[in-house]
Amino acid sequence: MIPEIGHFAVVAALVMAMSLAGAGLAGAATGRSSWVDACRGFAAAQAGLILLGFVLLTVSFLRDDFSVELAAAHSNTLLPWQYKFSAVWGNHEGSFLLWTLVMAGWTLAVALAGGRLEQAFFGRVMGVLGLLNVGFLLFLLLASNPFARLAPFVPQEGNDLNPLLQDFGQIVHPPMLYIGYVGFSVAFAFAVAALLSGRLDAAWARWSRPWTNVAWAFQTVGIALGSWWAYYELGWGGWWFWDPVENASFMPWLAGTALVHSLAVTEKRGAFKSWTVLLALATFSFCLVGAFIVRSGVLTSVHAFAVDPERGLFLLILLAVAIGGALTLYAMRAPAIRSRLQYGGLSRELLLLVNNLLLVVAVAVIFIYTLYPLAYEAATGGDRISIGPPYFNRVFVPLMFVLAGFLALAPAARWKRTPLTVLRRIGVLFGIGAALGVLVSLLLGGVLKPAATLAVALATWIVATHVDDFRKRRGVRPLGYLGMVTAHVGFAVCMVGVAVTSEYSEGIDARMAVGESVEVGGVSYTLTALDRVRGPNYMADRAVFETDEGARLVPEKRTYFARGDVMTEAAIRPGFFGDRYVTLGEPVADDAWGVRIEHKPMVRWIWLGALLMAFGGLVAMADGRYRRLASRDAALAPA
Amino acid sequence: MTPLRRQRAATVLFVLAGAGVTLAVAMLALEQDINLFYPPEQVVAGEAPIGKRIRAGGMVAAGSVAHDDTGLGVSFVVTDYQGSEFRVDYEGLLPGLFGEGEGVLVAGQLRADGVFEAEEVLAKHDENYMPPEVADMMAATGEQP
Numbered sequence: 056m057i058p059e060i061g062h063f064a065v066v067a068a069l070v071m072a073m074s075l076a077g078a079g080l081a082g083a084a085t086g087r088s089s090w091v092d093a094c095r096g097f098a099a100a101q102a103g104l105i106l107l108g109f110v111l112l113t114v115s116f117l118r119d120d121f122s123v124e125l126a127a128a129h130s131n132t133l134l135p136w137q138y139k140f141s142a143v144w145g146n147h148e149g150s151f152l153l154w155t156l157v158m159a160g161w162t163l164a165v166a167l168a169g170g171r172l173e174q175a176f177f178g179r180v181m182g183v184l185g186l187l188n189v190g191f192l193l194f195l196l197l198a199s200n201p202f203a204r205l206a207p208f209v210p211q212e213g214n215d216l217n218p219l220l221q222d223f224g225q226i227v228h229p230p231m232l233y234i235g236y237v238g239f240s241v242a243f244a245f246a247v248a249a250l251l252s253g254r255l256d257a258a259w260a261r262w263s264r265p266w267t268n269v270a271w272a273f274q275t276v277g278i279a280l281g282s283w284w285a286y287y288e289l290g291w292g293g294w295w296f297w298d299p300v301e302n303a304s305f306m307p308w309l310a311g312t313a314l315v316h317s318l319a320v321t322e323k324r325g326a327f328k329s330w331t332v333l334l335a336l337a338t339f340s341f342c343l344v345g346a347f348i349v350r351s352g353v354l355t356s357v358h359a360f361a362v363d364p365e366r367g368l369f370l371l372i373l374l375a376v377a378i379g380g381a382l383t384l385y386a387m388r389a390p391a392i393r394s395r396l397q398y399g400g401l402s403r404e405l406l407l408l409v410n411n412l413l414l415v416v417a418v419a420v421i422f423i424y425t426l427y428p429l430a431y432e433a434a435t436g437g438d439r440i441s442i443g444p445p446y447f448n449r450v451f452v453p454l455m456f457v458l459a460g461f462l463a464l465a466p467a468a469r470w471k472r473t474p475l476t477v478l479r480r481i482g483v484l485f486g487i488g489a490a491l492g493v494l495v496s497l498l499l500g501g502v503l504k505p506a507a508t509l510a511v512a513l514a515t516w517i518v519a520t521h522v523d524d525f526r527k528r529r530g531v532r533p534l535g536y537l538g539m540v541t542a543h544v545g546f547a548v549c550m551v552g553v554a555v556t557s558e559y560s561e562g563i564d565a566r567m568a569v570g571e572s573v574e575v576g577g578v579s580y581t582l583t584a585l586d587r588v589r590g591p592n593y594m595a596d597r598a599v600f601e602t603d604e605g606a607r608l609v610p611e612k613r614t615y616f617a618r619g620d621v622m623t624e625a626a627i628r629p630g631f632f633g634d635r636y637v638t639l640g641e642p643v644a645d646d647a648w649g650v651r652i653e654h655k656p657m658v659r660w661i662w663l664g665a666l667l668m669a670f671g672g673l674v675a676m677a678d679g680r681y682r683r684l685a686s687r688d689a690a691l692a693p694a
Numbered sequence: 695m696t697p698l699r700r701q702r703a704a705t706v707l708f709v710l711a712g713a714g715v716t717l718a719v720a721m722l723a724l725e726q727d728i729n730l731f732y733p734p735e736q737v738v739a740g741e742a743p744i745g746k747r748i749r750a751g752g753m754v755a756a757g758s759v760a761h762d763d764t765g766l767g768v769s770f771v772v773t774d775y776q777g778s779e780f781r782v783d784y785e786g787l788l789p790g791l792f793g794e795g796e797g798v799l800v801a802g803q804l805r806a807d808g809v810f811e812a813e814e815v816l817a818k819h820d821e822n823y824m825p826p827e828v829a830d831m832m833a834a835t836g837e838q839p
Contacts, residue, residue, distance in 0.1 A: 412709055416716045423720065431728070439731035441749060450720045564786050566766050612790070621790040640787030643761040643768070649787045 058123050061111030062202035064104045065152075068159070069196060071101035072188035075162070079182030083175040083251075091178035098166035098181065101188065102159040109156050112201055113143050122209040125149055125201050131215035131617050133592035141226040142216040147350060147366075148201035150229060154346075155191045157233045161241055162188060165266070171682070172262065179248035187240050190373045198369045215592070215617030224284030228277060232304060235274020236342045239311055241266040243339035246332045247381055250388045260322035260331060261684055265676040267318060267335075268538075271311045272672035278304055279665035287627055292562070292636050292653045294661060297447040302425045303345030306418050310338040313414040315672070316407050324470060326404055329385075329392040330411070336385060340378045341418070347374055348425070401475075403468040406461055413458045420450050452506065459513040459550060462543060463488075466524035481520055488516030499559050499656060510554030514547035538675025542668045549664025555657040562636075562653030568646045576654040579603040580637070585648070592616055598648065600626070600637050610650075612639040634658050729801060734778040742804050750810060751799040755779060759794055772798060772810070784812040792817040 075097035082090030112125070116139045121127040129149075130142045144150040162184045169177045195201070242263045249259040281301070286294040295301065314334045321331040351367030424442050431440050463485070467477040492512025496503050521540050525532070561576045572581040584599040588611075595613040602608070608626035615622065628635040633656035640649030732742040734752045742748055751772065758771035766786055773779035782800050792798065792815065802812040 408705065408709075412712050416713050419713070419717060420720045423717075439749075440728045441731075443729060450716075454716070564766050566764070623790055638787075640766075641792070643766065644763070649766050651787055 057111050057120070058115055058202040058204065061108040061115075062200070064108040064111070065155075065192065065196060065202075068101045068104035068108070068155075069189065069192040071097050071104060072185050072192055074185075075101060076182050076185030076189055079178045079180070079185055081182075083178030083182065086175065088174055091174055091181070094178065094181040094185075095166045097185070098159075098163045102156075102163040105152075105156045105159045108202075109143075109152055112149065112152065113140060116140065116143050119213065121211070121213050122204050122206070124203045124205045127205055127210050127213050129214065129216050131213040131592065133616070134213075134216055134221070135591055137226065138216055138221045141220070144229050145216050145220040145225055148195075148199045148203075150233075151191075151195050151199050151350075152201045153229065154233050154237060155188070155195055157230070157237045158184075158188055158191055158240065160234075161238055165241055165244070176248055176252055176254065176259075179251050180244045183244040183247045184240065187244070187377070190377065194366075194369055194373060198366045212617070215615065217618075218593070218613065218615045218620045218622045219288060222284065222288050224280060224288060228280040228284055231273055231280055232277030235270050235272075235277050235311075236304070236307065236345065238266065238270025238273060239307060239314075239339045239342050241270065242314065242335045243381070246335035247384065250332060250384050253388065253391065255328050255332060255388075255392050257322050257325050260318045261681060263335065264315075264318050264322060265681050267311065267315055268672045268676040271308070271315055272669040272676070274304070274308050274311065275665055275669040275672065278308060279662045279669075282665075283662050286658070287625060291623075291638060291651070292560070292625070292655060294556070294658065297424075297444045299425050300345075300349050302421050303348040306421055306425075307338055307341035307345055309414050309418045309421070310334065310341050313411045313418075314338050316410050320404055320407050324404060327408070327411075329389045332389070332392075333385060334411070334415075336378070336381045340374075340381070343370075343374045343377060347371060401464070401468060401473040401478075403465075403470050403473070406464060406468050409461050410458065413454055413461075417451060417454050420454070421447070455550065456509060456513065459510075459517060459546070462546065463513065463516040463520045465543065466521050466540070480523070484519040484523060485512075485516045487519055488512045488514070491515045495555075499555065504558040507554045507558040510550050514551045517547040518544055533680065534678035535675045535680065538671045538673070538678070540671070541674055542671025545664045545667025545669075545671055547664070548660050548667060552657050552660025552662075552664055556655050556661065559656045560653060560658075562651060564640070564649060564651050566643055566647050567650050568648075573652065575652045578635070578654070580608075580652055582648075582650070593622075595624070596639065596642075596648075598637075598639055598650070600652075602635070606635060608635065608637045610637045610639045612641070629659060631659060632657060734772055734774040734780055735776070737780050737804065737810065738778040738808075744804050744806050747801065747803060747813075749799060749801045750780075750804075751797065752779075754792070754794050754796055754798050756794045770794075770798075772800070780808060780810055782810045782812050782815075784815055786815075788815055789817045 075094055078090045078093045078097060082088070082094070112123075115123045116126050116130050117136065119126070119130065119132050119139075121130075125146060125148055126142075129146045130139050134142065142149075144153040162181075165180060165184060169180065172180070245259055245263045245266070249255050278301075281304070282294045285296070286292065314331070317327050317331040317334050320327045347367070347370045351370055424447060427442060428440050432438060464481060467473065467481055489512040492508045492510070492515060493503065495511045496508040499507070521543055525540055528536070563573060563575055565573045567573065567582045569582055569585055572579050574580070580600050580602050582598060583601050586597055588595050588597050590613065593613040593615040595611040597609060597611045600608040600610070606628050608628060610626035611624040613622045613624060614620070623638050623640075625636055625638045627637075633654055636651075636653040636655055638651045638653075640651060643649050729747055729749050731749045731751065734750070736742055737750050742750065752774045753772065755771040755773045759768065760770070761768050767783070768785075768788065769781055769783045771779050771781055784800070784802075796817060799816040800810060800812040801814040801816070802810060804810050
């Protein structure tokens, strides 16, 4: 009965979503405030029902109810309980249920916090969110039912969770990422509502900013967690692969980053109005494109779920309706938007325009590269190609360097026009940055690597100009400002991590028997023991390495019982300035194994920087001025 | 033109020029390296280019995997079970689920003597998954992978 009740709850949630959409849009159109007020109830009921469905599906997993097809396919009695829990979203159906749960959560959050919004505007926002909920729930119920039963033959044992997913990363990465992905629907709904009401003033941007910041912060954390997880779990020390599914999450993140900045200009200066609306629509559209890439199986990826053409088609239709509808509305309303504003050279407006331009071009580059193999296959009638990471790097990396250079100018820039006298000071700070870049590069490897040197120089410059500005602003440092500084410093930290790891990593693949030693980066590694051990649901070959630094590293190679999957468990000794990383390859003779030993300098800075960026976004969100001004806007709004 | 119009026009031009140049560079970079996939039949028939980075794949022939006695060198035979097969030489660690009778995707260069020098070896990463190129090829030849 349990899965049937869950299924029924989700069906009831669909009815709530339809009511929400109807009440919100019709209430706003006809000016019936009782209908608009009812939205809160519908949003709460919808969220409660989906949560119930989600909890009941989780119960089926925890109780090893293999009559539930999803549990039979992705769980196992031997699976540790925390992975039974995360196995719920370790597959297409369950993860989409999580997606709808997150969507309902955001909808409820807006419903509860939207009291300050003008009534009709609030109704439209609720209506648009309701429509999105309807689309997602329809997809869940019609094309990916997670509650399906296996009848009449119920398996005694489940097929187990893919061992890659039997990990802490699987517990935290998808929820964080989804909160970010789906959160951009709020900015989307605000933009559509603003277009519908024709009220594209600074107020809608002010309402959107905190929501967009939170979504962006969660997505930042989600992507960073994914990168960290891939680093330690895939076993080969890579932290970003330009895999189509990584790109699927990176495109909305880049667009969202542009949106966060563009919203600032629209809110503070009333400029870039139509551009910001377009960006809000585009950001969520990229989230939907991402969902399509991941879930349709059109592209080769380690993340790809089982391929089902029907699902791909359904998502494509959902995509077309949402994006097409929003863009049509935009085309109809945008010409009426007027920004009357002038700004001079090097003004903050201009810098933010450059920021947006660079980020959008970066999105376009990734978009073309990601979908090119698909287009090529269609155009040539089936020839398969792949595009390697060097080509992403060749285009993406220079773009980010240019972005970093402009970022260093950010704190000193003023609205309208920046006095040229500040440039001299910025120039001096650049000198300091460049000197430090050369110094750090020399300390790291004794040789100058161009990208790492440039990255350290630019990062130092960014930090220096921000610290300089911070000191000058004694007493005038609202949370929004502190958030910006934190996020920008985070970007600098992340950039240093990326560049230094990429250029100064060392490593070898070696054939080793017990008692043998190899040297990597001045550290000697000795293989001291090899044995076989049993885990809860796997057998493992385990090696013990000891270094002359006194570290002990124990990598494993596991074979899981249920599916015969083989997993490498890397042994990592993390450090603020670098990791030691040992992976077991395979036995190449009776007594010898192939092993990989790597040094990854400053790799932690990548994720540390990303966390700082996310933290900055949250700090800026907490700035009280949004709430103060939002109340004022609502009071001033025409009734 | 009013100053406002002039500014707007300049902004638009600036944006278009920047985006255009970057995308042109991106497309040029893209053209430089597209890794085409070749099944064993085409590799054996000499349709795959020599000395250029390509990808190839098929099934690892049973009993063909041979490790060096001293280093990490390994060689194996990739077959389509339809009579076309070629040898692959590789120096390095093989992926977790690499095995005889399993699907494999190799990236690297084909030598003039018909041996494929792999720089990268990819196998399936769970028991159901197979590189789509290999899966399609096996489906087309009627062989169950």
